[in-house]
Structure formats: structure tokens, C-alpha cells
Amino acid sequence: xxxxxxxxxxxIIPMVLIVISLTWVLVRLAPGNFYTGEKKLSTGIEANxxxxxxxxxxxxxxxxxxxxxxxxxxxxxxxxxxxxSVNQILWRGLPVSAALGLSAYLIALLVGITTGSLSALKxxxxxxxxxxxxxxxxxxxxxxxxxxxxxxLFSLTLFWFPPALWDGFPSRSMVLPALTLSxxxxxxxxxxxxxxxxxxxxxxxxxxxxxxxxxxxxVVTRHALRGGLLPVVSFSGPALAFLITxxxxxxxxxxxxxLGNYFINxxxxxxxxxxxxxxxxxxxxxxxxxxxxxxxYGFIDPRIRYS
Amino acid sequence: xxxxxxxxxxxxxGTSLWRDAWRRLLRNKLAVFGMVVVIIIALxxxxxxxxxxxxxxxxxxxxxxxxxxxxxxxxFRGPAGEFSWAHxxxxxxxxxxxxxxxxxxxxxxxxxxxIATLVSLVIxxxxxxxxxxxxxxxxxxxxxIVDVLYSLPYVxxxxxxxxxxxAKTPSGQLAQLFFALGAVSWLTMARIVRGxxxxxxxxxxxxxxxxxxxxxxKIIFRHLVPNALGPVIVYATLTIPTVMLSEAFLSFLxxxxxxxxxxxxxxxxxxxxxxxxxxxxxxxxxxxMALMLFSLNFLGDGLRDALDPQTRKN
Numbered sequence: 001x002x003x004x005x006x007x008x009x010x011x012i013i014p015m016v017l018i019v020i021s022l023t024w025v026l027v028r029l030a031p032g033n034f035y036t037g038e039k040k041l042s043t044g045i046e047a048n049x050x051x052x053x054x055x056x057x058x059x060x061x062x063x064x065x066x067x068x069x070x071x072x073x074x075x076x077x078x079x080x081x082x083x084x085s086v087n088q089i090l091w092r093g094l095p096v097s098a099a100l101g102l103s104a105y106l107i108a109l110l111v112g113i114t115t116g117s118l119s120a121l122k123x124x125x126x127x128x129x130x131x132x133x134x135x136x137x138x139x140x141x142x143x144x145x146x147x148x149x150x151x152x153l154f155s156l157t158l159f160w161f162p163p164a165l166w167d168g169f170p171s172r173s174m175v176l177p178a179l180t181l182s183x184x185x186x187x188x189x190x191x192x193x194x195x196x197x198x199x200x201x202x203x204x205x206x207x208x209x210x211x212x213x214x215x216x217x218x219v220v221t222r223h224a225l226r227g228g229l230l231p232v233v234s235f236s237g238p239a240l241a242f243l244i245t246x247x248x249x250x251x252x253x254x255x256x257x258x259l260g261n262y263f264i265n266x267x268x269x270x271x272x273x274x275x276x277x278x279x280x281x282x283x284x285x286x287x288x289x290x291x292x293x294x295x296x297y298g299f300i301d302p303r304i305r306y307s
Numbered sequence: 308x309x310x311x312x313x314x315x316x317x318x319x320x321g322t323s324l325w326r327d328a329w330r331r332l333l334r335n336k337l338a339v340f341g342m343v344v345v346i347i348i349a350l351x352x353x354x355x356x357x358x359x360x361x362x363x364x365x366x367x368x369x370x371x372x373x374x375x376x377x378x379x380x381x382x383f384r385g386p387a388g389e390f391s392w393a394h395x396x397x398x399x400x401x402x403x404x405x406x407x408x409x410x411x412x413x414x415x416x417x418x419x420x421x422i423a424t425l426v427s428l429v430i431x432x433x434x435x436x437x438x439x440x441x442x443x444x445x446x447x448x449x450x451x452i453v454d455v456l457y458s459l460p461y462v463x464x465x466x467x468x469x470x471x472x473x474a475k476t477p478s479g480q481l482a483q484l485f486f487a488l489g490a491v492s493w494l495t496m497a498r499i500v501r502g503x504x505x506x507x508x509x510x511x512x513x514x515x516x517x518x519x520x521x522x523x524x525k526i527i528f529r530h531l532v533p534n535a536l537g538p539v540i541v542y543a544t545l546t547i548p549t550v551m552l553s554e555a556f557l558s559f560l561x562x563x564x565x566x567x568x569x570x571x572x573x574x575x576x577x578x579x580x581x582x583x584x585x586x587x588x589x590x591x592x593x594x595x596m597a598l599m600l601f602s603l604n605f606l607g608d609g610l611r612d613a614l615d616p617q618t619r620k621n
Contacts, residue, residue: 015455023467030471140601142552144559144572145593148579152586238457245462249556253579263463264560267470279463286460 005295012287016070019283020276024066027272028059053079066276075277080269086277089262094281096258100250101243103178105236108185113232115186116193117220120228123198131190138187143246147180147253177254181246185239189232197228226300233300237293240286328537331613338609344602348595352413359407399577399588408569409592415570416596419484419563420551426489427550428543431496436527436535438497439504450501453494461491462553469562477565484563488550499542503535537614545607548600555596571596 041049050056069075075086115135119128154160154176162173200206201224209219248260255261259278266274332338398404438449465487474480507513508531516526532539555572557563559579564570571592578589 011455015459019459019464022464026464026467026471136601136604137597140548140604141597142555142559142572142575142593142600144556144579145575145589145597148582148589149593152582152589244460245556248466249559252560264466264470267467270471275467279467282460282463 001295001298005291008291008294012284012291015287016280016283017067020066020070020280021063023276023279024063024272027270027275030270069273069276070280075280076273078266078271078274080266080271080274086273089274090259090277090281093257093259093262096256097244097247097251097260099174100177100181100256100258101240101247103174104181104246105185105239105243107178107182108189109232111182112186112189113193113225113229116190117197117225117228119190119194120197120201121220128194132194135187135190138183141183143180143184144249144253146183147176147250150176150180151254177250177256180253181243181250184246185243188235188239192231192235193228196231197224200224200228203227230297230300233293233297237290240289244282244286328610328613332609335609335612337605338613341602341605341609344598345606348413348599348602349417352410352417355410356407356414359404359410399585405574405588405591408574409571409595412569412571412574412592413595413599415481415564415568416551416554416572416599419481419488419554419570420547422485423488423492423550423554424543424546426485427493427496427546428539430489431493432500432532432539433528434493435497435500435502436504436532439501440508440523440527440531442505442508446501450498453497457494462556465491465553465557466560466562469557473562477568480563480565481568484554484557488553492546492550492553496539496542496546499538500532500535503538504531507531507534541607541611541614544603544610548603548607551596551600551603571599 047056055062073087075090078084078086078089081089115131119131122128155162161176206219206224209223210216214222244260247258248264250256251258251260252264259281262274263278265271266278332342399408434449434453438446468487469483472483474483504527513526513530516530521530551571554563554570555575558570558572559576561576564573566573574592575589575596578585578587578592581588
């Protein structure tokens with residue numbers, strides 16, 4: 001177990017380096033520079049700027065600086081938001097994105113597992129058909145369409161929730177963004193739960209549980225759910241990566257000051273330290289989270305051996 | 308004589324497999340519904356803009372000459388607010404017919420989805436087939452790389468690529484989209500193909516091919532891959548909607564298709580900005596796209612059930 005974790009951690013380090021290097025190369029390949037605008041700078045000013053930001057040094061010195069920054073987890077100052085360090089911006093955007101992503105995922109787990117299990121317990125019933133059609137709808141409606149439609153209905157017509165506002169967690173302003181983000185995960189989790197549960201309900205140990213006289217409710221909650229939810233657990237790893245892309249859109253639709261919004265703006269502004277900082281942060285989070293999911297998997301299903 | 312006989316025999320067996328699948332597909336009502344909707348939307352997108360420009364005598368997305376018409380009409384409403392058949396989906400802020408724009412956006416969305424899926428197909432099938440056939444350490448290494456790539460938020464890298472290295476021309480941008488989207492969606496395909504190849508490679512026809520001195524690349528691509536076609540088709544059908552969604556997502560962020568070309572994603576982005584006043588600008592492109600994705604997903608699910616009865620859901 002410990003060896004498994006150590007080996008996985010050792011893999012994470014080169015991966016983060018590869019991602020960062022790729023990002024850095026992309027930023028450097030791009031024509032122009034963050035200071036190039038509509039007005040042409042005089043050569044003196046440009047030379048000063050290049051010197052100030054270390055752009056006059058050879059590429060390996062600059063690349064080395066990027067690597068050093070990552071090791072120290074300090075990404076330097078943003079080029080666009082003057083006087084603010086990348087870390088300050090990360091810490092400002094993270095709570096927004098994390099609150100949004102976590103609440104969306106919790107909603108998805110709750111609703112998805114419930115509907116998925118109900119479908120699996122009564123396969124081919126109207127509950128099954130309607131919830132699976134709804135799930136397909138959830139997968140098919142893009143969140144950038146769903147979000148504005150929810151705003152149109154609940155904010156601009158019924159006036160229940162504010163259309164675009166952030167006043168912390170928890171608050172009414174979070175309801176629509178979290179719902180928008182969760183729709184597709186509700187759908188995925190419901191489908192995964194359904195197929196996982198269907199398979200488990202046919203297995204021998206469920207028949208044993210029934211044979212020894214447990215009520216159907218006990219069979220489901222104590223025995224079937226544990227095995228039937230394994231696909232959901234392993235989906236949680238990739239789900240985080242998808243959640244991050246989802247938050248980029250949802251934050252844009254609802255104008256929330258989260259990491260996704262900062263990231264898109266940083267890309268358009270060519271704010272190199274901020275781009276690298278956010279990409280590094282995302283890569284590390286996703287990889288560590290995947291490791292945690294794999295470890296948790298072993299606790300839930302003791303049949304799995306780490307080799 | 309014997310050769311000919313066995314060849315025809317095999318041919319009949321081959322068609323009956325596909326015919327069987329076709330029959331199973333037709334029995335699945337949702338899949339048939341999906342197939343019909345996909346065909347209708349695709350045909351309308353392909354011929355629609357041309358038909359509209361012929362019928363109205365103007366290019367499908369032209370801005371009207373008369374400046375009093377340059378405003379957003381509601382669906383089925385004429386300039387004075389009276390009922391009119393001219394714009395069944397209304398017009399956008401520049402007075403362009405939204406139906407025509409949705410159809411020509413459909414052309415681009417479909418094209419990006421198909422070509423990017425094809426790119427991912429080529430990469431995924433070759434990668435998976437090579438890993439599966441060669442086996443051993445090479446397979447371990449290749450699949451380890453896939454595992455690792457799986458856990459990466461590669462869309463983030465695509466965003467960086469498209470934001471920082473935008474192509475010079477709109478067509479170049481399209482080509483960039485094909486490759487960027489294709490290059491990040493081949494992973495599952497590689498896994499599926501590898502699994503298929505591993506289960507096939509020890510069969511006798513492979514041994515026969517090897518014994519007659521067929522080269523390894525030829526065994527992989529001429530003998531093994533065609534036999535793994537069923538799952539490949541199924542998964543490719545399911546890749547199309549995800550790629551379409553990614554394209555729309557990128558276009559929504561302003562990174563994908565650029566004017567004068569439009570796609571469903573860029574139309575939805577435009578519509579979302581005018582949501583409060585002109586909701587139809589978002590609703591029609593958004594609903595068309597959702598309907599297309601919905602139908603494609605049902606069709607893909609139906610194909611999976613039809614071609615691969617073992618993994619069939621209850």
C-alpha cells in the first residue's frame with residue numbers, strides 16, 4: 001500500500017513538470033508579448049521592460065526560473081494585475097471555484113445515486129425510462145445553454161435568484177451556478193449507478209443476503225450500494241478534471257470571480273506567471289485527487305490489490 | 308473451387324452479422340428516433356443555407372440593406388410586429404435570419420465534430436492496435452502513458468493553445484480545432500481497440516497470416532483492425548457528440564470558430580449576451596444543438612446495444 005502510494009507520487013512529479021513545460025513552450029511560441037499593444041513602444045522602453053521581466057536572458061535561464069518557482073510553490077507576480085502575486089490571485093479565486101465545484105458535485109452525488117438506484121431497482125418501469133431520458137437530456141444540454149436558460153426562467157422571469165452575483169458560500173446567489181454545473185454529473189452518476197447496481201443485484205451475495213431474510217431495504221443499503229457504487233467512485237477522479245472545465249464556463253456565464261475566469265483572462269492577456277501558476281495548481285490538484293480516489297477504491301473494495 | 312466457395316460463405320456470414328445488428332437497431336425506438344433527427348438536422352444544415360438563399364434571393368447571413376431592418380425581430384414577427392413567415396426563429400441584432408444562421412452553424416459544428424472524430428479515430432486505433440499487438444513491455448509503457456494522460460485536464464492545455472496561438476485565417480482556425488480536439492479525444496478509443504486486438508491476436512487467422520510471412524504492420528491494419536470494427540464504430544458515434552460539445556464550449560469562450568463563420572457554440576455565446584431582451588437568439592441555437600446531441604447519444608447507445616449484445620444493458 002505504502003509502496004503503491006510512493007510510486008504514484010513519484011509519477012506525479014514528472015507529469016506536473018511536463019504539463020508546465022508544455023504550457024511554457026506554448027506561451028513562448030506565441031508571437032508578440034504581454035506588453036505588445038496597439039501602441040508601438042519605443043525601443044528603449046521595450047528594452048527596459050524586457051530587462052525588468054528577465055526576457056533578455058537566454059531561454060534556459062528563464063525556464064530554470066519557472067522550474068524554481070514551481071518547486072518553491074511561488075509563481076511570482078502577475079503581469080496584468082500589477083502588484084499582485086499569482087499566489088494572492090489563486091487564493092482569491094480558489095474559494096469561489098471550490099465552493100461551486102463541491103456543491104455541484106454533492107448535489108450530483110445525492111440526486112444521481114438516488115435516481116440511479118431507483119431505476120436499477122425497477123428496471124424498465126416508467127421511473128427507469130423517465131429518469132434515464134432525463135439523464136440523457138442532462139448529458140446533451142451544454143452548460144452554457146442551460147445556465148442562461150435557468151437565468152432567464154428563475155432570475156429574469158420569476159425573480160427568485162440573482163442572475164450574476166457572488167456573495168460567498170452559502171448564499172442564494174450560488175443556487176443557479178451550482179445547479180447548472182451539476183446537471184451533467186447528475187446524469188453521468190445516475191447512469192453509472194444504474195448499470196453498477198443492475199449488475200450487483202444479480203450477483204450471488206445479494207441472493208445470499210435475501211436468503212438469510214434481510215428486508216429489501218437492508219439488502220440495498222447494506223450490501224448492494226457498496227458494490228454498485230464502485231463505478232461512481234472511480235468516476236470521481238476524472239470528474240474533477242471535467243468539473244474544472246465546467247467551472248470555466250459556468251463562472252463566465254454567471255460572471256463569478258473564480259479561478260476559471262482568471263484563467264481565461266490570463267490566457268487572453270498573455271499573463272505568463274498567472275497562466276503557469278493556474279495550470280500548475282490545476283495539474284497538481286487533479287493528479288493528487290486521482291491518487292486519493294485510487295487509494296479510497298481499495299478501502300471500499302478489498303478485492304483490489306495494489307501491485 | 309474450394310477457395311471460391313469458402314469466400315462466398317464468409318461474405319454471407321459477414322453481411323448477416325451487420326444485418327442482424329441493423330435489425331436490432333431498428334427495433335430500438337429511441338435509437339431510430341435519434342437516427343431520424345440526426346439525418347434531418349444534418350440534411351437541413353447541408354442544403355438549408357443554399358435553399359434559403361435561392362428562395363429569398365439573398366445570401367443566407369447577409370445583413371439587410373434597409374437599415375430599418377437591422378434589429379432583432381422576434382420569431383414569426385415582421386418589421387411592424389405583425390405575424391410573418393419570414394423569420395421563423397427571429398433575427399439577430401444585425402437583422403440576420405437566425406434559422407439560416409443556425410443551419411450554417413450546423414454545417415461547421417458537424418464538420419468539426421466529424422473531422423476531429425476522424426483524427427481521434429486514426430490516432431486511437433493505430434495506438435491501441437500497436438500496443439495490443441506488440442504486447443509486453445511496449446504495451447505496458449504505451450498504456451501507462453494513456454493512463455497518465457487520462458488524468459490530465461487537457462482541455463486546459465487546449466485553451467492555452469487556442470488562446471495564445473490563434474491561427475491567422477478562419478480556415479486555419481478550423482484546422483487547428485480539428486487537430487486540437489482530435490488529439491485530446493483518442494484515449495478511450497485506444498483502450499477499446501487494444502482490448503479487442505489482444506483478444507483477437509492469438510486466433511488462427513493471425514497465426515496463418517504470420518506463417519505466410521505477412522509483415523507486422525500489415526497484420527495489424529489489414530487483418531486485426533477490420534475485425535475490431537464494431538466497437539470502433541460504436542465508440543466513434545459516441546465521440547461525435549462529445550467533440551461537438553467541446554467545439555461549442557471553445558467557441559462559447561471565443562476560442563473556437565471565428566466570424567464570419569459561425570457554429571452552434573458561437574451563436575449561443577452571442578445569444579447569451581442578449582438574453583434578457585432577445586431570448587430567442589440563445590434558445591434556438593441552444594435547443595437545436597441540445598436536440599442534435601441528445602439524438603446522437605441515443606443513436607450511439609442504440610448502436611452499442613445492436614453491435615455488441617454482450618454488453619447490453621437490461
